[in-house]
Amino acid sequence: MKSDRALGNWVLILACMVFGMTIGGGHARTIGAGFTIQVWRPFTGFIPPHSAADWAYLFGLFQKTALYQSHPISLDDYKALFWPMFLDRCWGRLMALVFLIPFAVFLIQGRLRGKRALWMGFIFLCGAGQAAFGWYMVQTGMQPGVISPPPAWAGPHLGSAMLIFFLLVWTGLTFRTPEPVPVAGAARLRRWATASVALVSCTMGFGALVATSNAITVFNTFPTMDGAWVPPGMFDLHPALLNFIQNKATVQFCHRLLATVTALTVLTTAVMGLRMKLSPALRDNFLLLAGLVALQYLLGMTTIVLGSANLGYVHELNAVLLFATAIAARHKLRGALPVNLPQPLPAAAE
Amino acid sequence: MPQNTAATPQNRKLVATWLLALAFMIWVMVGIGGYTRDTGSGLSIMNWDPIIGALPPLNGDTWNKLFALYKTIPQYQLLHQGMDLDGFKQLFWPEYIHRLWGRLMGLVLLLPLIGFAATGRIEKRLIPWLALLFVLGGLQGAIGWFMVSSGFFPDSTAVEPWRLSLHFFAAMFLLGAVLWTALTVQSPEPARPAGCKGLRRLTFAAFILLLLAMFGGTFVSGIHGITAFDPATGIGTGQPPAGWPMSGIFSDTATIIFDHQLLAVLATVAILAVTVQTIRHEPPAPVRDAAALIGLLVILQFVLGVTALVSKMIDIGVVHQMNAVLLLGALLNLLHRLRGSTA
Numbered sequence: 001m002k003s004d005r006a007l008g009n010w011v012l013i014l015a016c017m018v019f020g021m022t023i024g025g026g027h028a029r030t031i032g033a034g035f036t037i038q039v040w041r042p043f044t045g046f047i048p049p050h051s052a053a054d055w056a057y058l059f060g061l062f063q064k065t066a067l068y069q070s071h072p073i074s075l076d077d078y079k080a081l082f083w084p085m086f087l088d089r090c091w092g093r094l095m096a097l098v099f100l101i102p103f104a105v106f107l108i109q110g111r112l113r114g115k116r117a118l119w120m121g122f123i124f125l126c127g128a129g130q131a132a133f134g135w136y137m138v139q140t141g142m143q144p145g146v147i148s149p150p151p152a153w154a155g156p157h158l159g160s161a162m163l164i165f166f167l168l169v170w171t172g173l174t175f176r177t178p179e180p181v182p183v184a185g186a187a188r189l190r191r192w193a194t195a196s197v198a199l200v201s202c203t204m205g206f207g208a209l210v211a212t213s214n215a216i217t218v219f220n221t222f223p224t225m226d227g228a229w230v231p232p233g234m235f236d237l238h239p240a241l242l243n244f245i246q247n248k249a250t251v252q253f254c255h256r257l258l259a260t261v262t263a264l265t266v267l268t269t270a271v272m273g274l275r276m277k278l279s280p281a282l283r284d285n286f287l288l289l290a291g292l293v294a295l296q297y298l299l300g301m302t303t304i305v306l307g308s309a310n311l312g313y314v315h316e317l318n319a320v321l322l323f324a325t326a327i328a329a330r331h332k333l334r335g336a337l338p339v340n341l342p343q344p345l346p347a348a349a350e
Numbered sequence: 351m352p353q354n355t356a357a358t359p360q361n362r363k364l365v366a367t368w369l370l371a372l373a374f375m376i377w378v379m380v381g382i383g384g385y386t387r388d389t390g391s392g393l394s395i396m397n398w399d400p401i402i403g404a405l406p407p408l409n410g411d412t413w414n415k416l417f418a419l420y421k422t423i424p425q426y427q428l429l430h431q432g433m434d435l436d437g438f439k440q441l442f443w444p445e446y447i448h449r450l451w452g453r454l455m456g457l458v459l460l461l462p463l464i465g466f467a468a469t470g471r472i473e474k475r476l477i478p479w480l481a482l483l484f485v486l487g488g489l490q491g492a493i494g495w496f497m498v499s500s501g502f503f504p505d506s507t508a509v510e511p512w513r514l515s516l517h518f519f520a521a522m523f524l525l526g527a528v529l530w531t532a533l534t535v536q537s538p539e540p541a542r543p544a545g546c547k548g549l550r551r552l553t554f555a556a557f558i559l560l561l562l563a564m565f566g567g568t569f570v571s572g573i574h575g576i577t578a579f580d581p582a583t584g585i586g587t588g589q590p591p592a593g594w595p596m597s598g599i600f601s602d603t604a605t606i607i608f609d610h611q612l613l614a615v616l617a618t619v620a621i622l623a624v625t626v627q628t629i630r631h632e633p634p635a636p637v638r639d640a641a642a643l644i645g646l647l648v649i650l651q652f653v654l655g656v657t658a659l660v661s662k663m664i665d666i667g668v669v670h671q672m673n674a675v676l677l678l679g680a681l682l683n684l685l686h687r688l689r690g691s692t693a
Binding site: 221222223224267271274275284291294297301302306 | 581587622626629630632635638639642645646649652653656657660661666
């Protein structure tokens with residue numbers, strides 16, 4: 001396969017847009033706007049409400065949600081919650097355009113063919129699935145007693161967004177450098193980088209559950225959880241598996257434990273990388289990785305101690321940057337070789 | 351003849367290892383000292399007998415005499431009224447061990463020094479310098495006593511923070527001197543890494559900032575700031591106290607904590623900048639590793655500091671203090687490896 005920078009940059013721009021979507025989605029969650037728009041019109045929904053009747057219709061639907069019934073708000077307050085959510089959905093439609101138009105152009109030009117075209121089509125379907133899943137999550141607002149997107153919906157929603165993000169970053173980087181660059185003696189480093197990416201993903205998964213189960217309101221202490229290293233009540237829910245989705249104590253404990261293991265693993269990986277002779281790009285990648293993971297740990301500590309959802313939002317966004325950096329490092333190590341390349345014999349001195 | 355044997359690699363290694371062991375003992379001493387303050391036992395021994403004080407109380411009589419003496423100081427009357435002999439013993443041992451470890455360090459410096467000097471295993475120029483460090487070590491004992499005696503003042507239950515600071519920085523000077531000497535014995539010739547002159551200046555600036563942050567830390571510890579964190583009033587959350595910086599640099603708890611945090615952030619940024627710059631410069635492996643080490647230690651130090659603040663766990667405060675000393679040592683190690691850098 002030959003390198004195509006334009007193709008790679010297009011896919012990386014899409015990855016950046018997924019990051020933008022995380023900014024919008026995280027913001028919607030932080031202000032509690034998730035249930036404000038109880039309609040989904042995939043094609044015409046980009047037209048904003050412009051008459052009193054439009055507003056009355058939308059507000060009327062919102063008034064049926066358990067959220068409204070437990071916390072009634074005025075139409076003006078409703079509009080303030082509506083716009084961020086509206087923007088979030090428009091951003092999704094914009095992403096579809098930024099996908100489809102260049103996709104068509106690249107297809108016509110013949111730059112995107114065969115497996116690459118099929119693969120990008122698959123990613124598009126993932127994105128469409130993500131949007132549909134988001135809509136079904138929003139619909140849970142119509143169920144009695146549900147006043148915020150349930151963790152069992154919102155957790156996987158972030159998880160699948162991160163999966164799409166991973167696919168886009170990896171694919172974009174691969175379009176730019178299709179042939180793995182040999183890195184001598186880095187096979188072990190590559191295993192550590194793989195473990196780093198995997199651990200960051202798992203930690204983010206539990207982070208999403210902490211955010212969506214509102215576990216930030218409990219155990220606002222560090223390093224212990226209200227004086228206990230293992231909090232009480234971790235298995236209060238039945239079946240037991242449910243604890244790992246919506247028990248605040250359990251998901252926060254798992255997130256803390258995984259975060260510590262992840263931070264240590266990522267730092268070890270970065271130090272191993274920095275102690276090897278690597279290309280400047282890979283070296284800087286590891287420096288950034290170490291810096292971001294340290295920042296991420298500090299942000300997490302600060303968030304939980306202050307119980308601040310706003311800081312939690314910053315912590316979430318930094319997690320995405322950390323994830324991208326770990327993926328990029330792992331990508332540059334695709335060509336890792338188990339042992340040093342055979343060195344050519346030094347030319348005899350003339 | 352001794353002059354020549356002193357320079358052999360074996361003898362240099364011997365002397366360097368000895369001095370590094372001594373530096374390690376000073377580090378342990380910082381931990382014991384921190385623990386002594388942690389348990390509030392620093393005032394449990396009311397006299398200072400540099401030589402015979404090494405003997406622990408051996409019978410009930412001596413214990414009673416020491417306890418009776420302790421009962422006369424304000425700390426007993428204000429905090430420990432009604433404490434029994436067992437309670438007193440718990441206060442006594444950490445302070446006793448702290449002092450005993452100091453005496454042990456004196457011996458570990460003096461006896462091998464005499465031995466190495468007699469057998470010509472040590473360079474002559476080091477003998478007066480190390481003898482001076484021995485005297486300064488004794489002076490550090492005296493400073494310790496000077497500090498402890500301030501805890502006996504009327505209505506006082508702890509030592510004066512500035513005397514604690516003095517005692518700590520005297521220890522840091524001794525540690526730095528012993529470590530630098532050990533490193534110089536290990537590699538007498540400066541490596542003179544090329545193009546690292548700016549880096550060495552930056553490292554020196556980071557070193558000064560670290561010293562300032564540590565100075566702030568001694569005051570946080572001296573005023574028992576470990577319990578001060580309170581998001582409701584903003585103490586320790588990073589917002590400047592009303593009237594800062596003239597809000598009581600050496601007296602107001604919120605100001606002391608804020609100043610320590612501010613200096614810590616500056617020092618952390620400077621040290622991380624040194625790490626990044628050094629590693630991106632692709633220096634020789636020992637310099638690179640020294641830079642990676644300060645980066646890791648400063649991250650750990652920041653995390654420990656925040657943890658100590660928010661958890662109010664004094665043990666984490668002691669670990670934070672010990673890690674600060676490691677960081678200082680690691681920074682000196684980097685500075686040593688950057689000796690003679692050229693532009």
